[in-house]
Amino acid sequence: MLTFFAILLLLATLMVFRVPIAFAMGIAGTAGLAAQLGMRPALAVLERTFFDTSASFILVAIPLFILMAELLTAGDVTRRAIIACQRWIGHVKGGLAIATVAASVILAALVGSSTASTAAMAASAFPEMRAHRYSDRLAAAVVSVGGTLAVVVPPSIVLVVYGVLTETSIGKLFIAGIVPGFLTAAGLALVIKIIAQTTDQAPKGDPFELKGALRQSVHVIPMVVLLLAVIGAIYGGLASPSEAAALGVMGSLIIVMLQRTLSFVQFGTSISRAIRATVMIVAIVACSAIFSNYLAFTRITHGMLEFVATTEMPRELIMAIIILVLLVMGMFMDQLAILSLAMPLAFPTAMAMGYDPVWFGIVVTKTVEIGLLTPPLGLNAYVAAAQTRVPLGTIFRGILPFLGMEIVVLVLLLSFPQITLFLPELMMSR
Amino acid sequence: MLETGLRKLEDILHIAGCLCLVLVAGLINLDILLRLFANRPVQVQFELTELFLMPALACLSLSRVFRDGGHLALELTPERMPGPFGAVVARLRLLLPALFFGAVTVMSGEFALDAILQGDVEYGVVDWPLGWAYAVVPLGCGVLVLRLLHDALRRREPADL
Amino acid sequence: AETLRLGDFQSTTHIVSVEGTTKWMAAVEEATGGEIGFEHFPSQQAAKSKAQLDAVNNGILDAALLGTPYHADVLPLNSVVALPGYYGSAAEGTQALQTMLEAGPLRDEFLAAGVTPVFGFVLPPYQVLAKTRLGMPADWASQDIRTSGSTQAMTARSLGGVGISIPGPEVYTAVERGRLDAVLFPLASVPGYKLNEVVSHISTNGSFGGYSFVMVIRSDLFDGLPADTQAKLVSLGAETAAHVAQAQDASVAGLIEEWKAEGIDTYSFSAEELAAVTEATGAVSTDWVERIDNDGAISVLETYSELTGN
Ligand code: NA
Numbered sequence A: 001m002l003t004f005f006a007i008l009l010l011l012a013t014l015m016v017f018r019v020p021i022a023f024a025m026g027i028a029g030t031a032g033l034a035a036q037l038g039m040r041p042a043l044a045v046l047e048r049t050f051f052d053t054s055a056s057f058i059l060v061a062i063p064l065f066i067l068m069a070e071l072l073t074a075g076d077v078t079r080r081a082i083i084a085c086q087r088w089i090g091h092v093k094g095g096l097a098i099a100t101v102a103a104s105v106i107l108a109a110l111v112g113s114s115t116a117s118t119a120a121m122a123a124s125a126f127p128e129m130r131a132h133r134y135s136d137r138l139a140a141a142v143v144s145v146g147g148t149l150a151v152v153v154p155p156s157i158v159l160v161v162y163g164v165l166t167e168t169s170i171g172k173l174f175i176a177g178i179v180p181g182f183l184t185a186a187g188l189a190l191v192i193k194i195i196a197q198t199t200d201q202a203p204k205g206d207p208f209e210l211k212g213a214l215r216q217s218v219h220v221i222p223m224v225v226l227l228l229a230v231i232g233a234i235y236g237g238l239a240s241p242s243e244a245a246a247l248g249v250m251g252s253l254i255i256v257m258l259q260r261t262l263s264f265v266q267f268g269t270s271i272s273r274a275i276r277a278t279v280m281i282v283a284i285v286a287c288s289a290i291f292s293n294y295l296a297f298t299r300i301t302h303g304m305l306e307f308v309a310t311t312e313m314p315r316e317l318i319m320a321i322i323i324l325v326l327l328v329m330g331m332f333m334d335q336l337a338i339l340s341l342a343m344p345l346a347f348p349t350a351m352a353m354g355y356d357p358v359w360f361g362i363v364v365t366k367t368v369e370i371g372l373l374t375p376p377l378g379l380n381a382y383v384a385a386a387q388t389r390v391p392l393g394t395i396f397r398g399i400l401p402f403l404g405m406e407i408v409v410l411v412l413l414l415s416f417p418q419i420t421l422f423l424p425e426l427m428m429s430r
Numbered sequence B: 001m002l003e004t005g006l007r008k009l010e011d012i013l014h015i016a017g018c019l020c021l022v023l024v025a026g027l028i029n030l031d032i033l034l035r036l037f038a039n040r041p042v043q044v045q046f047e048l049t050e051l052f053l054m055p056a057l058a059c060l061s062l063s064r065v066f067r068d069g070g071h072l073a074l075e076l077t078p079e080r081m082p083g084p085f086g087a088v089v090a091r092l093r094l095l096l097p098a099l100f101f102g103a104v105t106v107m108s109g110e111f112a113l114d115a116i117l118q119g120d121v122e123y124g125v126v127d128w129p130l131g132w133a134y135a136v137v138p139l140g141c142g143v144l145v146l147r148l149l150h151d152a153l154r155r156r157e158p159a160d161l
Numbered sequence C: 001a002e003t004l005r006l007g008d009f010q011s012t013t014h015i016v017s018v019e020g021t022t023k024w025m026a027a028v029e030e031a032t033g034g035e036i037g038f039e040h041f042p043s044q045q046a047a048k049s050k051a052q053l054d055a056v057n058n059g060i061l062d063a064a065l066l067g068t069p070y071h072a073d074v075l076p077l078n079s080v081v082a083l084p085g086y087y088g089s090a091a092e093g094t095q096a097l098q099t100m101l102e103a104g105p106l107r108d109e110f111l112a113a114g115v116t117p118v119f120g121f122v123l124p125p126y127q128v129l130a131k132t133r134l135g136m137p138a139d140w141a142s143q144d145i146r147t148s149g150s151t152q153a154m155t156a157r158s159l160g161g162v163g164i165s166i167p168g169p170e171v172y173t174a175v176e177r178g179r180l181d182a183v184l185f186p187l188a189s190v191p192g193y194k195l196n197e198v199v200s201h202i203s204t205n206g207s208f209g210g211y212s213f214v215m216v217i218r219s220d221l222f223d224g225l226p227a228d229t230q231a232k233l234v235s236l237g238a239e240t241a242a243h244v245a246q247a248q249d250a251s252v253a254g255l256i257e258e259w260k261a262e263g264i265d266t267y268s269f270s271a272e273e274l275a276a277v278t279e280a281t282g283a284v285s286t287d288w289v290e291r292i293d294n295d296g297a298i299s300v301l302e303t304y305s306e307l308t309g310n
């Protein structure tokens, strides 16, 4: 136990003194493994962690979706489309940020990974908000929080993994994610509206003018065609999400070539930036795997959840504790690592207390998704920071009011299971 | 001199990583199109992407991304702290990661070398030489170690100390 | 008393863990009076699927349940189990595997890798799940079939289909949306991926290859144990292997009844269809022997063929 706190202290110290987050987790994880297992096994963990983490076809979606967004942005497609949205609702205070939320929902229906969605929005929607004198703090936060919609709105890699780990119907999970996804989006819009009314972080845009709005909307067409093609490829059965991402890259390339808005240099820069974000994300995932590995060997998570499972407290209290544990884990770890560590104990516990497996899946997904927004490891904020160059501290401060909203939505989902369950029950009972 | 050579090396690996991404996008699209119009997939696409291209595009640019300040860090303390304490922190910030990635380089390097010498193959559409797939990890991490050591040990301008 | 760190890539809710790994660990702890205990790391917590064998070798773990297909680079002969057309039930395949793990080339491969096999068992043979009834090879022409690994891809190709690699979690949506026409899958794992929600036809008596699990302990550790403890580990392992095989066969029979009630066409190949399919997939075994390029391959295949009555 003493060693465990020493390792946590080491991790915190490294991060405070600006050692990159990935490196800090790798160092602390290796030190922990050495204390726990001995030097030789600890070093042996390093043999193949980076390879095993990166050699994954599912991960391909990350560089490809980032590249698609980079191409559309460099080729001026996203900006024109967002300006069109802005022409319609930008005259309202906070309208541009709300348009970003709407775009996040559409993107969420294409993307199963939160970081990929955040990266796309950070590359396209953020510069528009900045250009219209939105505060960096609000704009980067909206992009980070909007990105989390991707794992609740189907398709979602997290929901699929939950379904596989717990043998819960993935079909039902997907349908169940829709209403909580829209609820979150509505909550987001509400917080933006409040911030816009009470502060000057989200100023009014240009006054509304029908002719200009219609004319500008022409530029939305290629974007919509592309989104429909990518959605069509997935739902029409032509491609898996990773493959659809590749189609999206090709589609974006065709659009910007037809528009003649992309130079060869910009093409190279887009690829370079996509690689950059991918390297950063994979390094964090690989090093957090080393740290998760250390946590597994300490048996700390195991012991904590076992205690919860054997005590005689009321079930609501136990559920609250499970959620809290998941939230704390979310501060340090990757979503999929949390699922694989916690579900073997938390799922049977929840089932033993009589909770619905689909409902629990959505609640757990919502909970680990909040972890993407909290320091020290808040992957969405990191991705947004990498793309926008807004300091992390500023982003985390901007996220704070949205975090409050996320907690309110989570409490609503916990208190009223019907919010989650009525849609799958409606569709499955036919 | 040293700096120039290191930069060259980082840039070459970065370009290689970029080409891998172009190849991934191209191969997947070709696979989809051939499946659609000729009813035959590009059989090597999945294994080539998973075993070779993804690890390469994720690892080769590690050092270049570090050089550009692309690895994210918390920004709770000032970048340069005053006095001898600040100087020690500034060095340790680079030397500890150098030690860690040095260990990763040695361990993954031995692992790759063993696989190459033993001729380990993954039986797939073709017999994939696993050792060469593993080799991108020590390559990318090794150059990062050079970068970290170089930045840590280079003589500072008086103003920095 | 010795506590072994045991790695496992399966979750504790999977039938292989409930009726196999977990049962064996409990039986060993009881039979040895606590002399041998376990710290269990399921769901790839300690090491990824492909890294389990290395983890045992390096002392990160002491024991592990290996999925042999993940280690075909080091254990090529053990991939014989993946060939189509041999065992017809988990019980039959497990008996054959246990015999071959007692002595011979399959055992030697593990020993050469620094670990000792304690027991092994197989999944029930892979079946085909599809949106149409696949019988004679003509039905398989140009079908997009999800396969895992090169042997299965060859199997699909030998029947005229197209083998496609898709990550496990993406299979459900790929079938639902028509990206795949069919899937080669072990029936016991179908509920885990809910594939019964998206297919209409499931074969029940095919043999489209298999999958073996082998429990291993690091050899220097195993060799240092007292002889009677070793014997207990092995004999309890044999019991567990037989048990988990029967439990899987029974579970599959139950699943088939459930699916029938759901309106899915659970069908048997006719003798004529079975003969034609076996004839077509025979090429996969020939190719396997050539590809492994190891003197042992022919004799391993002969023994395996004999033990499974083919
Ligand atoms: Na989504």
Ligand code: NA
Binding pocket: A330, A331, A332, A333, A370, A371, A372, A373, A374, A375, A376, A377, A378, A379
């Ligand atoms: Na977090």
